[in-house]
Each structure stands twice: as structure tokens, then as C-alpha cells.
Amino acid sequence: MRICTLVIFFFLGLTFMSFGQEVAASGPSKETAFPIALYKAATSQSQNLYNGRQYYVYDNRSEEHQFFEFRKWHNGVLMYDGQRFDSIPMLYDIFKDEVIIKHFNGDHILLQSEKIDYFYVDNHTFERLEAGKHINEQMRTGFYDVLYNGKTRTIVRRVKQRQEKIVDKMVIALYPQKNNIFVKKGDRYYGVGSKKSALNLFPEYKRELRKVLKDQKIKFRKNREVAIVTIVETYDKLARP
Incomplete structure (x- = not known):
């Protein structure tokens, strides 16, 4: 009888050990679940921001470049997918009308333009305006630099064209810039x-x-x-x- 009782307790012990291992393998304990949840909540926004495609810098050896103002990173403010992000290293590719940010590991990340409401960099505020919705139907959807945000709003579309010239049998890329200014009077914008x-x-x-x-x-x-x-x-x- 005593031997039988010991055998029963032995198998019960194995059962509880096995059950404990299954619980540990199936997920975190109550002690670790809360910190993990906090981490996921804190990083969910930044994970969304840095979830874009990689951007490869082209014509990086040319004297002229495709970016707004500077070729170097400048910290700016970004409203992306309904969330505001401050002190984000960014570049604005005017030629392609695309915004690039710098990942923690140094990679260049291309943001989805349709998710950007606005960004602020180098003392300029760029808003993404849609043709037929925010601006005239014939105007191009994209980022516009807001020069004056009063009743009679003034915006400018900054564009660069890519040109090539051959010097010593080498192709040199040129990026002349053109600025198209529009003034809103009433419900329409007028080119000025x-x-x-x-x-x-x-x-x-x-x-x-x-x-x-x-x-x-x-x-x-x-x-x-x-x-x-x-x-x-x-x-x-x-x-x-």
C-alpha cells in the first residue's frame, strides 16, 4: 500500500512538472507580460514609422543634388499616419517628391507619401495636398511649401529637373530647381x-x-x-x- 501511494505521488509530480513546462513554453508569466506589453505599446508607433522601403541615394558623386537645400541630414518634425514625431533625421528628395528618414542602424528609409500630413525641416513647412481636394484639379498632388498660412494662403511647389552633361567622358548630373508659387483667393489657387x-x-x-x-x-x-x-x-x- 505504501509503495502504491509513492508511485501515485511520483506520477502526479511528473504531471505537474510537465504542465509547468507547457505554461512556460506557451507564453510569458504575469511578471513578464506587463513589461513586454509596455514595450510593444511604446515602440509600436516608431515601428510603423521605420517600416518603409530602403532608399538608395543616386548621383551621390555629383556636385548638384536632388534634395531640398542640403544633402546632409537635418532633424525635423513629421506628422506620419496620424502620429507626430520630433527630431527625426530626414531628407526631402525634390526630384522624386519623396521623404527619407534615417533608421537607427543608418539605413535610408523611404516613407509612404500618402501617410504624411506634413513635415517641418530647415524652417520650412511642407504639406501634402491632393489635387481636386485641397488644391485645384489641374495642380499636381504632392508636397507644397507653405509660405503664408493666412486667409489668402500662399504655397510654393519646389521641383527639380534632372539633366546630364558630359565632362571628360564622364556623365555629370545637374539638378536645376524651379519654384512655382500659388496664391489662394476665394476657393481657388492662382499661379503667381x-x-x-x-x-x-x-x-x-x-x-x-x-x-x-x-x-x-x-x-x-x-x-x-x-x-x-x-x-x-x-x-x-x-x-x-
Whole structure:
């Protein structure tokens, strides 16, 4: 009887040991589950941000480049997939109209443009605007630099074209930049490239707007963007009810 009892306890012990191993193998204990959940919650946003395709820098030996302002990384602010991220090393490829960020391991990550609401870098705020929704139907969907965000909004589409020239039997890439400025009056945007076209948008205040440029000594041809923003901002003040 005593031997039989010992045998029963022996098999019960094996059963409990086996059950304990299955629980340990099936998942974390209560002590470890909570920290793991916290880690997943804290990193879920950044994992979404760094989940893009790898970007390969092209024409990296050319003097001119495809990026906005600088070829080097600059920290910026990014609104991506409904979440805001600060101090993110980024580059803006103007030629392809794409935003690139730097991964922790040094890789270049290409973000999905449709998930970007806006990004701020080098004192410029770029918003992604869709044709027929935020801008005119004939305007191109993409990132626009917001120069003035008042009632009469002013934006600029910065583009680069890729050109090639041969020097000493080597192909050199050139990236001339062009800036297309648009002023929103009412429900539509109007392209503005000259002083005349800017003033014609506000015919009732032409005299006052010319005077502002003269008083502030702003030369339109030398400082086109500053001149247009000054005209638009002054108009908003004069037209204020």
C-alpha cells in the first residue's frame, strides 16, 4: 500500500512538472507580460514609422543634388499616419517628391507619401495636398511649401529637373530647381510669377501694395517669395472687415 501511494505521488509530480513546462513554453508569466506589453505599446508607433522601403541615394558623386537645400541630414518634425514625431533625421528628395528618414542602424528609409500630413525641416513647412481636394484639379498632388498660412494662403511647389552633361567622358548630373508659387483667393489657387500677376489679384489695393514694397525696399525680382508674401499679408490686413 505504501509503495502504491509513492508511485501515485511520483506520477502526479511528473504531471505537474510537465504542465509547468507547457505554461512556460506557451507564453510569458504575469511578471513578464506587463513589461513586454509596455514595450510593444511604446515602440509600436516608431515601428510603423521605420517600416518603409530602403532608399538608395543616386548621383551621390555629383556636385548638384536632388534634395531640398542640403544633402546632409537635418532633424525635423513629421506628422506620419496620424502620429507626430520630433527630431527625426530626414531628407526631402525634390526630384522624386519623396521623404527619407534615417533608421537607427543608418539605413535610408523611404516613407509612404500618402501617410504624411506634413513635415517641418530647415524652417520650412511642407504639406501634402491632393489635387481636386485641397488644391485645384489641374495642380499636381504632392508636397507644397507653405509660405503664408493666412486667409489668402500662399504655397510654393519646389521641383527639380534632372539633366546630364558630359565632362571628360564622364556623365555629370545637374539638378536645376524651379519654384512655382500659388496664391489662394476665394476657393481657388492662382499661379503667381511676376509682380504684375501678383498685383492683379488685388486690383482694388494696387496703390497700397506697391507702396508697401517700396517702403520696405523689397525688389520683386531679387526676392520674389518675400515680395509675394508681403503683398498677400498686406492685402489680408487691408481687406479685413
